[in-house]
Amino acid sequence: xxxxxxxxxxxxxxxxxxxxxxxxxxxxxxxxxxxxxxxxxxxxxxxxxxxxxxxxxxxxxxxxxxxxxxxxxxxxxxxxxxxxxxxxxxxxxxxxxxxxxxxxxxxxxxxxxxxxxxxxxxxxxxxxxxxxxxxxxxxxxxxxxxxxxxxxxxxxxxxxxxxxxxxxxxxxxxxxxxxxxxxxxxxxxxxxxxxxxxxxxxxxxxxxxxxxxxxxxxxxxxxxxxxxxxxxxxxxxxxxxxxxxxxxxxx
Numbered sequence: 001x002x003x004x005x006x007x008x009x010x011x012x013x014x015x016x017x018x019x020x021x022x023x024x025x026x027x028x029x030x031x032x033x034x035x036x037x038x039x040x041x042x043x044x045x046x047x048x049x050x051x052x053x054x055x056x057x058x059x060x061x062x063x064x065x066x067x068x069x070x071x072x073x074x075x076x077x078x079x080x081x082x083x084x085x086x087x088x089x090x091x092x093x094x095x096x097x098x099x100x101x102x103x104x105x106x107x108x109x110x111x112x113x114x115x116x117x118x119x120x121x122x123x124x125x126x127x128x129x130x131x132x133x134x135x136x137x138x139x140x141x142x143x144x145x146x147x148x149x150x151x152x153x154x155x156x157x158x159x160x161x162x163x164x165x166x167x168x169x170x171x172x173x174x175x176x177x178x179x180x181x182x183x184x185x186x187x188x189x190x191x192x193x194x195x196x197x198x199x200x201x202x203x204x205x206x207x208x209x210x211x212x213x214x215x216x217x218x219x220x221x222x223x224x225x226x227x228x229x230x231x232x233x234x235x236x237x238x239x240x241x242x243x244x245x246x247x248x249x250x251x
Contacts (some may be wrong), residue, residue, distance in 0.1 A: 003043070005218040023234075024043055026043050027238055028238060028240065029059065029238040029241070030097060030240065031057040031060060031240060031242075031245075032055065032243055032245075033053065033054070033243070033248070034053070034245050035051060035244070036192070036246070036249075037049050037051040038051075038248070038249050040250070040251055045074055046075075047072070048072045049070065051069065052068040053066070054066055057240070059183060063092055064089050065092065066089075066090045067119075069085060069119075070103065071083060079127055079148055082125075084120075085121050086118070086119065087119040088117075089116065089117040091113075091116075091117060094114045095109070095111050096109075097110075107155075107156060107158070108155055109153070109156070111154075113151050115151075115166075117146045118146075119142060119143070119145055120143050120152075120180070121141065124138070125139075126138075132183040132184065132185070133181070134181040136178070137176075137179075138175075138176070139174070139175075139176055140174070140175040140177070141175075142173045142174075143146060143170065143173075144170070145169070146168060147168050148165060148168040149165075149238070150163045150165050151166060154156065172200065173201070173204065174199045175196060175198050175199075176199070177197075178235050179192060179193070179195070182196070188214055190213045190214050191210075191211070192211055195205070195207070195208075195209075200232075200234075202232060203239070204234060205215065205229055205231050205235065206229070206232075207227055208227065208228045209227025211223060211226065211244070212224055218250065220250075221246075221247070221249075221250065221251050222245075224244070224246075225246075226242070226243060228240070
């Protein structure tokens, strides 16, 4: 009977994968997400954590981002949790090339460069368990700010380097995530699946995730997942295939 249930859950994951994850195209990129987190529970309601994360792009060859920061969460009700956090993001911004009117000759070239951003977020997460499946809905408001700075820009017309100002910018994003977590009897790995929408004035990106969690002695948690990020029409970012590996230590 238990084996039959596992087969049904495996089939359900495959259906979710086929339904939600679009077919890749030649324009898609791929990268890696590595994270480590330390978490402490002060009481049944209050907990805090600190996380460090690394991301890559360009088919795993180029470092994309390093980020770290603290967060706190508080259980308002048995089914409702509030949280808040801050992250310092250090981004490897992509290079940019502009062309002349003929569309062939170069105009300006801005090389890739590293720069920090500050990100704040506030979330509410509601959850409900149906037998061995937990359904959760998280609504997160996220604000990201970057300061203005000058970077090198090569002007092909003048054949010289110039200072180019990247202006400061603030950005608000609403992130809505629906997630399913399965608790399989006598199984050491707990599968999960989620879909998350990032919305500004329009739908900016959508993330589809399939993965598994594994816990050792209630202190060491491991997470392995695949994430497909579908970019909206209002952004020039490519669609991304991501492999993620996370570690959490609870003390």
